[in-house]
Amino acid sequence: xxxxxxxxxxxxxxxxxxxxxxxxxxxxxxxxxxxxxxxxxxxxxxxxxxxxxxxxxxxxxxxxxxxxxxxxxxxxxxxxxxxxxxxxxxxxxxxxxxxxxxxxxxxxxxxxxxxxxxxxxxxxxxxxxxxxxxxxxxxxxxxxxxxxxxxxxxxxxxxxxxxxxxxxxxxxxxxxxxxxxxxxxxxxxxxxxxxxxxxxxxxxxxxxxxxxxxxxxxxxxxxxxxxxxxxxxxxxxxxxxxxxxxxxxxxxxxxxxxxxxxxxxxxxxxxxxxxxxxxxxxxxxxxxxxxxxxxxxxxxxxxx
DNA sequence: CCCCCCTTCCTA
DNA sequence: TAGGAAGGGGGG
Numbered sequence: 001x002x003x004x005x006x007x008x009x010x011x012x013x014x015x016x017x018x019x020x021x022x023x024x025x026x027x028x029x030x031x032x033x034x035x036x037x038x039x040x041x042x043x044x045x046x047x048x049x050x051x052x053x054x055x056x057x058x059x060x061x062x063x064x065x066x067x068x069x070x071x072x073x074x075x076x077x078x079x080x081x082x083x084x085x086x087x088x089x090x091x092x093x094x095x096x097x098x099x100x101x102x103x104x105x106x107x108x109x110x111x112x113x114x115x116x117x118x119x120x121x122x123x124x125x126x127x128x129x130x131x132x133x134x135x136x137x138x139x140x141x142x143x144x145x146x147x148x149x150x151x152x153x154x155x156x157x158x159x160x161x162x163x164x165x166x167x168x169x170x171x172x173x174x175x176x177x178x179x180x181x182x183x184x185x186x187x188x189x190x191x192x193x194x195x196x197x198x199x200x201x202x203x204x205x206x207x208x209x210x211x212x213x214x215x216x217x218x219x220x221x222x223x224x225x226x227x228x229x230x231x232x233x234x235x236x237x238x239x240x241x242x243x244x245x246x247x248x249x250x251x252x253x254x255x256x257x258x259x260x261x262x263x264x265x266x267x268x269x270x271x272x273x274x275x276x277x278x279x280x281x282x283x284x285x286x287x288x289x290x291x292x293x294x295x296x297x298x299x300x301x302x303x304x
Numbered sequence: 305c306c307c308c309c310c311t312t313c314c315t316a
Numbered sequence: 317t318a319g320g321a322a323g324g325g326g327g328g
Contacts (some may be wrong), residue, residue, distance in 0.1 A: 098314040098321050121305090140322060141308090147309070148320085 101141070105131045111136075113145050 101109070108131060112119070119127065124138045131138070 098324060100315065101321085118307095137321080141320095143307075143309095144321065146307090150308095163308055 099133075099137065101133070105133065109141055109145075113142065117146055117149070118142070 052294045109127075112127065116123075119138070119142060124142075125135050127133075128138045133141075152165075
């Protein structure tokens with residue numbers, strides 16, 4: 001299963017496969033959302049992983065909570081409860097589980113992101129099945145990517161330079177961009193017509209659509225970003241939204257669009273849809289490789 | 305619900 | 317410590 005996705009390139013990233021289990025944290029698992037099923041385990045299997053609905057500190061804290069049974073003071077419960085609740089919240093909050101996506105997963109995600117910055121619900125769900133990630137994880141990943149993309153633009157294209165200038169410089173810096181550009185513009189097979197059209201018709205969109213190719217979600221990141229210098233106002237200006245209009249999420253929800261993630265995958269891979277449908281849940285590395293032959297996976301050269 | 309945006313905090 | 321997945325607030 002996804003393990004396949006995770007471990008092929010062992011040396012540099014052995015983390016991928018076991019990154020999640022070591023975490024002593026009892027799987028705070030999705031915030032009581034349904035995404036528990038595929039959930040977590042970018043890399044390895046969920047089997048052992050107790051599927052406890054809402055285990056973890058939450059429960060413990062809840063149970064231990066002193067006020068639960070006692071509550072002698074009938075008068076101050078509300079405020080006290082509130083406080084206690086918040087305390088719990090804080091404690092629970094701290095136990096975040098940070099998934100480490102495998103290189104294979106990232107590769108596929110990146111490839112998809114090149115073509116589409118916004119996925120429909122269905123597309124996300126399909127992608128989540130393919131990658132054995134939760135829907136929420138997919139959604140979050142895309143959101144984070146968009147933000148990174150934006151920051152990258154900010155960084156590379158200061159508002160005082162014009163779009164074309166920025167474009168070329170960026171392309172020069174990140175070779176992958178050109179292919180991304182092409183992907184967005186050229187893919188007129190119908191599946192991505194929405195995006196292609198937007199791309200073609202909207203000058204600002206051009207700026208946005210092709211701009212980013214995240215090799216490994218890190219490459220482009222300027223070193224200074226963690227600093228406050230990149231906060232708030234830094235990109236909160238006109239250029240901030242350059243192309244944003246064209247990216248409006250609404251676009252993606254054209255229901256009659258025939259696109260599905262699998263179809264998209266097939267478009268890339270040239271395989272038959274049926275094959276995919278017969279394997280609803282998991283895909284081996286080979287399958288993924290077949291489906292996404294040219295996803296710019298960050299396979300370590302030495303590992304291949 | 306989704307999005308954007310900022311923040312938190314885990315992992316390498 | 318940097319990078320980034322995930323949390324959470326605010327808006328539509």
